[in-house]
Each structure stands twice: as C-alpha cells, then as structure tokens.
Amino acid sequence: MRTIIAAPEDSALKETSSVERALSWLVRGKDPRASHAMLIPATLWLLCFLLLPVASLLAMSLATRGPYSSVIWTFTWANFARALDHKYLVIVLRTVGYALSTTGLCLILGFPMAYFLSFYAGKRRETLMILLMIPFWTSCLVAIYSWIIILGRAGLLNNTLLWLGVIKTPLLILNTPFSVILGLVYFYLPFMILPLFSSLEKIPRTYIEASYDLGAGTIETFVKVTLPLALPGVFAGCILTFVPCIGDFLTAEFLGGPKTYLIGNLVQNQFLMAQDWPFGAAVTSVLLLSLISGVYLYQRLESQELERA
Amino acid sequence: MPKQVTRREFLRLAVAGAASPWLLACASGEKERAVNFFNWSKYIGKDTLPGFTKATGIKVNYEEFADEQEMFAKLRSGARGYDLIIGSDYMIPSLKGPNIIDPFPPGVLKNLANIDAKFLNTPYDPDNAYTVPYLWGTTGIGYNKKHMPKPPTSWWDLWDEKYSGKVSMLDNARDCVSTGLLLKGYPETATDENAFKEVRELLVKQKPLVKQYSSTQYMDSLVAGELFMAMAWSGDVLQAARENPQLDYVIPKEGSYMWVDNLCLVRGSQHREDTLRLVDYLLEGPVGAEIANTVRYATPNAEAKKSLDKSLLKDPRVFPPAEITKRLNFHSLLEPDVQQIWTDTWEDVKAAG
C-alpha cells in the first residue's frame, strides 16, 4: 500500500491522464452514464445468451413447420392451438401435478429440517449446512444412476425387502410416478431448505422469547410468530423448487416410464427427435408464460401476506 | 512498485496460460487430420477405429446416437460438422431431400467390390450413389428364457397382460407404427386416417403394460432380468446374450422388417478425403468381419464373411434362412407428409395418459 501514499509524479500523470480520467469517471459513478457503461457488458451478455434466444423461441412459436422439419416464417397461431389441445394439456397438467407434489413434499420435509438447523443445531450448524450442500452440488446424473441401482427390480431395495421376507416377488418401483417424484424431491429438497433456513435465521430470537414471556405456548408461538416471519422463505423455497421441477426432463427420462412423460420430455423430443421446432417453441412459450404469470401471482400474494403479517 | 508488477504480471500470465491451449488448438486445427463419425451406439468393433488411426494417422472423433431422429435432428440443425453418418435404408430419402448428404465420387472406393451385389442398386438408392452398405439386421422380440419358459412367437405376446411391467418397446415411430399397421392388417404405405387411428389405439392400449420405451437401455434391462421381453434389434439382443446366455431372439410369426444401415457422406464436410479413406477402410474384409463379430449384426460384405466367426455365420438369428426371410420385408419409402403422420401418431402415443 506504500505506493498509494506516494504522490503521483508529474510525468506519470501526463502519460496516463486521459485514460485514467476516463477510468476514474467510470469508477466514480456520479454520472448515470458511467453506471450504464459499467453495466453494458453484463447486459449485452444476457442479451446475446438469454434474451435474444428466448425472443427467437417466441418468434419461432408463431412460424410454420415445413417439409423435412424446416421452419417457414409464415404467421400462424396453430402451434399454440395444438399445444393447448387436450392431449398435450394432459401432459401440462401432469407436469404441474408432479411439480406441485414435489414442492409440497419438499416443504413438508424441508421445513422441520430448516427449523432444526436454525433453532437447535447450535455449534454443529455450519457443518450440517455444508453436509447439505454436498448432495446439492453433486451432478444429478450421478445421483440418478445410484437411484437406478437402488430402485430397480433386482435392485438394492427389492433385494433387501425380499431378504427380509417382507415381499415375495420384486416390486415395480423404478419407471413409475413414485420413482420420478422421489427423484424430484431428492434433487430439489436443498433448493427448499436453503431459503427456509436463511429466513428462519433472520427472525430475531427476542420475538420468540417475548411470545413465551407473554404466556404463549410452543405451538401458539410457532403459528403466530415463527411461521408468519418465515413466510418469505417459504415463498422463495416454493418458487425455487417449482420452477426447475416444471422444466425437468432427466428424472423422467431415467427414473420414469411410459406414464411419466412430462413437458420437459415433450420439449426435448420436439427439438431433438420429432424436429417440429415451431411446435416445440410454442410448448416452451406456454411453459414460460405460465411460469412468469405464476411467479408474478405468487409475488403479489406474498406481498399481501407479508402486509397482513 | 514491485508488488503491483507481479500482480499485473500474474494476471497477464494467468490469462495467457488459460488461453494458450485453445489458441494452439485453433492454430493447429486446420492441419489436423480427422474424421467426425456419427454412428449408432454399440455399432462398431473395439479395434476398428484405433486400427484406422494407427494405419493412417487420421484421428476419428466418434459420436454415438440412440435414435435416428436424434441423428437427423442434429444434422438438420447444422453447424456441427459431422463428416460421416449412418443412415438406414428408409432414412435415405429424408437425408437426400433436404440435401444433407452428398453422393460418393465414383471410382474412389477400391473396396466397394467387396459388397455383395444383392445390396447394391437398391430402391432407396437406385444408382448406388449416396450409400455404402455397412451392416444389416432385423427387428423382432428379444426375451429371457428363464422368465419365459414358453418362448414368444407372436407380436401379440407384447400385449399380454401376464407380462405387465416386464416388456419394453423400441422408442421410435418407424418400428412401433409399422408393427401396429402390420398387426391391424394395413400395408405400411397406408395413408388413410382410420389406419393410424387404429394403430394409435392399439399402442395406447399396450401402454400400461410397457415398462419403458427404449432403443438402448433395454439391452441392460434384459441382461439384468428387469425385462422379460423387448421389441428389439437382432444384434443388440445377441450382444446382450454374451452377458446373459438366457437371452434369445425371435422373429414373430406375423412377420417383421429387415433393414440395411449405410455409410453416408455429410454435405459441407471439411474432411472429405480422410472420410473416404475411412469408408474404404471399413469396407476391407477383415475390418468388416471384426465389426460384425463384435456387434453380432449381419454384414453385407462378401469378403468379410470369409473371416467371420463360424458360429455367427451359421446363426439363423443373424443370417435368417429362407423360411424366415419370406416373413421379412424392407421398410417402405414414405413421402414427407406421410412420414409426418407417423411421427405425430407416435408422439400421440407417447403423450397419452
């Protein structure tokens, strides 16, 4: 840091002044234009790799499929009409159903866990949090592979049950809706626990003590003090679980069967197999628009809830 | 000052260090001799490509696909730079139509004469310009003798509720819809809506019994005993039978399909000369034999047959005798709009609840 103290020499000042003045203008940030200039790289990046791709999807969803899976740029609503046709609506509803059950299960399993970590874990909290992060950062492909070993007809679970004499013939567990939801809960549980934990952490412990001091019981304190204060975490956790669930296709591909065809699989199929890009784009757009409106509604609801609380 | 210099120097070094492998790769990229080969999964010998690289010094970037539609999609989306692909007979019009493949320059392939004349000048490529036959095989039922003491004889066995949750179907329109049309008594070239409606109903009816739609994973499931029966390709089952001798393969009595897979040149390829050398190499007798011995499919290469395993050559499941061949047909060549109906029918089946 010695160099800072030394006053800049005249020659150096002359040499770098114009460049350095510009840089200082950028860093100073009194001028809004400097702020915009500093944000330009990231914005351009997001424009090229996110906004334009999504826009091109939206545009393609209004185009027509040509022979040999080409795309013809004539305007049509037909792809959307087809995407909302009852046979595809079934897939949409199924996916939403799976995502909702996963979110619900994650909340039921995750809340007590986050509660324990925040209120009772004490000194071991940090270790426990790191232990939670490790499965979260493990490649989900690898976890899927392990679940196949565990759940298969001749897998660990069936073998154990057979050995214990609980069942006589192996159960069909893999390739069922059960195995898909199990996989989804496994992958997205940490997405639920982390925001729950951080919102529970923010609750001032004095509030809870005050509630006890005023004569409220454990349950009353939980319902009237802890839970309302943890709501932002609940909302964030639900969104963070629900959104990736809706787009998931790997879990259904490997752990699912014929009955667990989800939107993600449909989209993947349209782009990589059936080669109907306009229709695939329309399905993706429907997915995206419903997600955006869902998240928006949720945020509205959340802010209302928070105001009431 | 020294502290800053080192920091700045360090940054510069770090960036340069990180970038240099790519810069080197970019610089040498033009000189590198390589062929980008896109093939079916489990469809080549162990030593085939290393042998080629050893003999010629040309590197082969080898990628596999599990589904022809996937391959077609990757080619259509372009910009991927494949040089050599495998296309089944019925795919050739779709590959020729949008100009995905190029004809072979005449007279370059010295070993083309090794191919059995039966496989040349076929309906899908009358002048034999676009294709070089690679392997051929059949579609049928693979099953596990341990779980199926009475072997399946009919396609309808895949609809038998006794085996609910123990059967799998190939995951593509070509095999499932053609079988549906066959079972419903329609020709493969049918275009009327009723035919496809019936096929759709037939396949949807089977859906609760199907454990998985799969064109690759079924081999492992058969070996592991997860599946009792699977709609399958001949060589795949015979490959799996190496690991589980209980596996067997049968052509159903209603009949089925045979097909020839062909080597095709991708248009816009940057490595045409090296690609042709690879094709010629694959046509060599011993090389063709090594491939067929590994993958257990039939070879159209007369020269290769000479050095084939005797057991393979005599195996009726690989080279079906006349009484089975009369039940086998080649897939019809469909117009793009009919093909679309097939795709949509299959998509409906997969989407059904």
Add this chain to the structure above:
Amino acid sequence: MTKNKGLASFCCLIYAFLYLPLAVMFVFSFNDARRNVVWKGFTFKWYGSLFHNAELLSALVTTLELAIAASLFASVLGLFASYAMTRHAPFKGRGVYASLMSVPLMMPEVVMGVGLLSFFVRAHIPLNFWTLAGAHAMIALPYTASSIRARLLSLKDSRLEDAAMDLGATEWEAFYKVTLPLAGPAIFSGALLAFTVSFEDFVTSFFIAGIGIVTMPIKIYSMMKFGVTPEINALACCLLLLTVVLLASQKLLVRKDATS
C-alpha cells in the same frame, strides 16, 4: 426437549435420504462386478481403468477448460455489474438491471437450452467451445454477481478508498489499488461457484454442445444411456471429491474474508 430429539432424528432421516445414493455410489465403485446390483468382492480396478480411459480424460480436460473460461467471463462481468449497482450513486433503471441479472436463476434450464439452440442455428452462429462457454458464463453470472455484491456492500462503510483519495490517489487508483484487492477473495469465491456451476452443467451443454465438445456430464449421460459401465461409480466418486474440495475452499475463503 423431547421435541428437539424428535426433530433431530427426523433430520438424521433426511440426511440419510440425501446421502443414500452417494453411499451406494461409493460402495459400488469398489465392487468387482460388471453388473452393479450384486456385490462380488473388493477391487480398485475401476479407478485404474478410469485413468487409462482416453475419452474420459479428454472430457475432463474439456470440462475444466470450459469451467475456467466461463468463470473468468462471469467474474469480470459480475464485478463490473455489481460495482455499478452497489458503489455508484443511485441511478434510473437500477431496478431493471437488478431483475435482469436474476433472470437466469428463474429460468428452467430446458428453456435456455432450446432457446440457445434455436437462436444459434437460426442466426448461423456455429456451435463451438466459445458459444458454450458464453452460455455457461450467463448461467453463472448471478452467482458471481451476488458474491461480489455482498462484499462490496460490506466494504462500503470502511471508507478506505476515501482515505486513499485524501492521500492523492485518483478514483481509478483507489479502485485498482484498494477496492479490487479487498474484494479479491469475494471475486475468487464467486469464480469458484461459477466454476462449479459450469462443471456440473448438463442441460445447456446437452442442447448446444457442438461436435467434439464432450463435457463430463455429457459423457456420463451417454454412458448411462448406452449401457451400464461400472466405471461411472468410480468416476462419480472422483468428481464428488473435486466438488467437495471446491466447495470447502469457497467456504474457507468466505470465512477468512468475513474475519479479516
């Protein structure tokens, strides 16, 4: 206190659930059988064959190169963006930028994957290493930006830059010589997160990886799809170890940063 015990055992069950697949993977990586389901004896051979598998090693190199490039891009972009967001005087449109930065977090990856694929193909942009690295950097940007933002906000009150400028440094010098070194650990920890994001990414790579670009997750996917290979377990254990090391160093950095 009874409730505490009940909760504790519930948590143990959840941890057991989360670690069951990892444990299975670890145990079976030493299983001397090609089929994974039956235990046939202890072996190290899958680890041995891992290091002789040229395809896997080249996939590892590709994945590392990608992750380095993506984390480099994401850190630089994240640094500029979060500096302007935290240190500059409030300006019009800051909220828009803030929500823009978080969009990648809220977007299902499959949407980004097909969007990027259709955009690149339609715009005739070749699918190569750099397009994939750019996409990874986009996905990782929210992670680097939030890591750096947190640090810059906590530095705001220290007024060290003011002190530097009082001593005659220009704003740029104050930024370069004071802010940057102080934010260094946060930048590095953000870069580590970005590295992990890119290293683990499957969906986006699956859609837009060009020919010859086979990353580790893509390799694992095709190994799973084209048949059981017992090497997967050994490979997964090695990758897990790498992830643990990366995460532990990131955590250590954050803690050191917080105490200094």
